[in-house]
Amino acid sequence: xxxxxxxxxxxxxxxxxxxxxxxxxxxxxxxxxxxxxxxxxxxxxxxxxxxxxxxxxxxxxxxxxxxxxxxxxxxxxxxxxxxxxxxxxxxxxxxxxxxxxxxxxxxxxxxxxxxxxxxxxxxxxxxxxxxxxxxxxxxxxxxxxxxxxxxxxxxxxxxxxxxxxxxxxxxxxxxxxxxxxxxx
Amino acid sequence: xxxxxxxxxxxxxxxxxxxxxxxxxxxxxxxxxxxxxxxxxxxxxxxxxxxxxxxxxxxxxxxxxxxxxxxxxxxxxxxxxxxxxxxxxxxxxxxxxxxxxxxxxxxxxxxxxxxxxxxxxxxxxxxxxxxxxxxxxxxxxxxxxxxxxxxxxxxxxxxxxxxxxxxxxxxxxxxxxxxxxxxxxxxxxxxxxxxxxxxxxxxxxxxxxxxxxxxxxxxxxxxxxxxxxxxxxxxxxxxxxxxxxxxxxxxxxxxxxxxxxxxxxxxxxxxxxxxxxxxxxxxxxxxxxxxxxxxxxxxxxxxxxxxxxxxxxxxxxxxxxxxxxxxxxxxxxxxxxxxxxxxxxxxxxx
Numbered sequence: 001x002x003x004x005x006x007x008x009x010x011x012x013x014x015x016x017x018x019x020x021x022x023x024x025x026x027x028x029x030x031x032x033x034x035x036x037x038x039x040x041x042x043x044x045x046x047x048x049x050x051x052x053x054x055x056x057x058x059x060x061x062x063x064x065x066x067x068x069x070x071x072x073x074x075x076x077x078x079x080x081x082x083x084x085x086x087x088x089x090x091x092x093x094x095x096x097x098x099x100x101x102x103x104x105x106x107x108x109x110x111x112x113x114x115x116x117x118x119x120x121x122x123x124x125x126x127x128x129x130x131x132x133x134x135x136x137x138x139x140x141x142x143x144x145x146x147x148x149x150x151x152x153x154x155x156x157x158x159x160x161x162x163x164x165x166x167x168x169x170x171x172x173x174x175x176x177x178x179x180x181x182x183x184x
Numbered sequence: 185x186x187x188x189x190x191x192x193x194x195x196x197x198x199x200x201x202x203x204x205x206x207x208x209x210x211x212x213x214x215x216x217x218x219x220x221x222x223x224x225x226x227x228x229x230x231x232x233x234x235x236x237x238x239x240x241x242x243x244x245x246x247x248x249x250x251x252x253x254x255x256x257x258x259x260x261x262x263x264x265x266x267x268x269x270x271x272x273x274x275x276x277x278x279x280x281x282x283x284x285x286x287x288x289x290x291x292x293x294x295x296x297x298x299x300x301x302x303x304x305x306x307x308x309x310x311x312x313x314x315x316x317x318x319x320x321x322x323x324x325x326x327x328x329x330x331x332x333x334x335x336x337x338x339x340x341x342x343x344x345x346x347x348x349x350x351x352x353x354x355x356x357x358x359x360x361x362x363x364x365x366x367x368x369x370x371x372x373x374x375x376x377x378x379x380x381x382x383x384x385x386x387x388x389x390x391x392x393x394x395x396x397x398x399x400x401x402x403x404x405x406x407x408x409x410x411x412x413x414x415x416x417x418x419x420x421x422x423x424x425x426x427x428x429x430x431x432x433x434x435x436x437x438x439x440x441x442x443x444x445x446x447x448x449x450x451x452x453x454x455x456x457x458x459x460x461x462x463x464x465x466x467x468x469x470x471x472x473x474x475x476x477x478x479x480x481x482x483x484x485x486x487x488x489x490x491x492x493x494x495x496x497x498x499x500x501x502x503x504x505x506x507x508x509x510x511x512x513x514x515x516x517x518x519x520x521x522x523x524x525x526x527x528x529x530x531x532x533x534x
Contacts, residue, residue: 034209034212035209038209038210039202039203039209042202043198043199043202046198046201046202047195047198052202056210060210060212063212064212067212089438092438092453120194120197120198121194122190122191122194123194123198130436131436131438131455132321132436137191141191141192141194141195142195142198142199144195155321156321169187172187172191173187176187176190178185178186178187178190179185179186179187180187
């Protein structure tokens with residue numbers, strides 16, 4: 001990921017003309033994109049997985065996937081949506097698979113399963129929601145994104161996201177014994 | 185306290201925690217990832233080996249865990265039987281249809297609001313040409329080619345390919361239900377053989393009950409020479425209606441990407457939202473960028489905890505179950521995260 005080293009690595013790289021400039025441009029853009037969005041994605045993943053280390057690993061996976069396809073993704077209107085969609089999908093698969101594996105392993109040892117969870121009551125409750133609702137809530141509250149953004153990130157219709165947000169908020173209000181202010 | 189106030193406090197706490205514990209952005213570390221993957225792959229290999237003993241055991245009903253694509257295996261061996269299921273048309277939706285609370289088993293009317301539809305049908309071609317292929321995420325279906333604007337005419341033939349697998353060849357076609365009620369689709373492919381002669385191959389649907397606007401894969405086998413080409417594919421409606429439902433599409437699927445340089449296994453998790461114990465059938469379709477061919481294959485269930493003594497996999501309501509499929513090598517070579525994100529089609533039914 002050292003762009004300068006890539007460019008320094010040989011005259012041929014610099015001499016290949018527009019294609020090289022384009023590649024360097026993409027890489028440079030990815031660097032800034034990565035630095036700008038890394039913490040946000042880790043936070044989003046921490047909300048969804050309840051585990052900071054897992055979140056960092058998944059963020060690395062999501063950004064690596066983005067980097068591999070950066071020459072395409074950088075042309076998108078909103079590359080940040082792409083990495084967030086990959087990240088949230090990874091989080092759901094990872095969390096549920098990890099939980100299933102933990103259950104299986106602990107059953108083999110004759111122990112009761114203990115699934116790691118964050119201390120925060122709210123995010124615990126979010127992770128107890130159906131996964132498609134948890135994704136919406138994390139983006140809505142953690143990233144403070146409007147419904148239109150969430151719909152774009154998750155590849156869902158706005159009406160669907162609005163409905164999922166509504167149902168998720170109702171569920172959370174019930175579980176946490178809070179007033180649902182009727183927002184959204 | 186108000187939920188929004190509470191939630192925003194929780195979000196701020198988490199943001200503060202993330203920033204305070206690590207203000208440095210680490211460099212992307214492929215080496216670290218590689219080490220982790222090596223460790224993971226070792227563990228996964230052990231788990232898979234254990235699971236394979238269970239998964240490869242034939243199920244009593246003979247169609248739950250069957251791999252139909254023989255050429256998906258490097259040695260060309262495999263079960264080439266195309267699974268068929270009894271089909272029953274889907275019931276109508278209630279008149280005051282609500283997309284958010286829809287019953288995924290009902291027939292969504294063409295003029296009703298569909299669930300999670302990303303792009304309208306007449307935009308699909310333009311979006312695909314622009315590299316913006318939209319995905320639809322419905323219960324029991326994930327992928328492209330879904331439309332909420334059906335034509336009302338014959339089923340659309342979206343893709344087709346012929347695949348030689350030894351003495352037997354398979355025709356695959358992806359067709360879309362263009363009526364505003366659920367339907368069982370079938371078709372006929374006219375094949376031209378190496379000697380110039382032609383023959384018709386009957387195609388049956390690998391997915392029961394196509395919803396309005398939903399694409400489904402058809403398949404049919406014939407004795408091929410390896411040099412056969414498709415002349416035409418014609419799709420038709422075999423049955424439509426609004427009677428009682430026996431097939432459920434109330435499955436929620438999360439797929440993961442195969443490692444393009446790794447095992448070529450495509451895996452994911454399903455959740456049973458049917459409300460009752462059920463055995464899912466998972467069918468996947470991918471279009472190879474390299475060859476342009478459509479490949480359709482069934483996934484195996486990774487289901488040690490839900491497999492009964494008789495070998496039957498029954499997933500309790502609300503529970504999740506893993507699935508996996510070997511991606512054909514020619515498809516794998518052109519597979520990237522981007523392709524998977526945009527071109528994979530996945531159906532689950534029970």
